[in-house]
Amino acid sequence: MRGLYRKAFIDSLPVMMGYTTMGFAAGVLLSVAGKVSFPAAWSGFLAATSISGTLQFVVVDWFANRSPLLHVALITAAISFRYGFYGFSLLNRWRGIALWKKLYLIWGLTDETYAIESSCAIEDKEDYIRYCLTLTALDHSYWIIGTTVGAIVGSSFTLPSRGIEFSMVALFIAIFTDQVRGLVKGGAK
């Protein structure tokens, strides 16, 4: 049992590195360019609810422009489209578990968490679900911590912000580059 939590923690370490640094950058960005008071609260709230790296970057522009809700809804659906496919390969392993567990696992189904959960070889169903729940909670908290700390740090300095909106384009280009690389190699990401 203890080994299970240990395994979840060790497997989550690469995600910790990624989420705290990426979250930190998104948090700094929101406080520098989001034009909101209490950026740390907004940053942490967005991270805790949506748990999406892409969204956390894109939302800065919407916050700054106070974009119309319909616009926000359409782009959110477009950038989150891929999440709609992750569940397919987890259907059988998550079938029949308690509803609240399933809901939390779905809520926290990010790119990285999905990658680890879908490749994890734990046979026993109860153990596997406990492992997934622990991993999701860990990744969730890394993301909240990274984004909140980034926003706090970002609001305590005055940073130049002209052109910083390029980070959103850069994020899309980086994702696209990886996707094309995956297609060219013919394997899964």
Add this chain to the structure above:
Amino acid sequence: MSGDVLHLLLMALMCWAIIFFIRSIPFLLFGRANSQPPVWLNAVEKWISPAIILGLIVYSYVGLFQKHPPTEHLYGLSEFAAGGLVVILQLLLRNGLLSILGGTVAYMLMLHGGL
């Protein structure tokens, strides 16, 4: 609560709802015992996802050019140079954060330098 804060809050809650709904689609469709998704879905995922992201790249370049009109600085050269840098960094280092930071800092420097 001011209208402005309410607008931002609605935005955040809506993003949450949409993303949560999208993540739960497979379970809503095939959550019942013994129901299995069709195989062709794999192909859809493989091709549609990059197509959408490509659309978003175009969309965000349009937004960028509205903010920084290309006529003011070398006809958009700095935007595409920064974009190219992101591709190169991502191909070489495979670290999303470094690619984003590198491209953004390069773009900000170019803007600052009047390019």
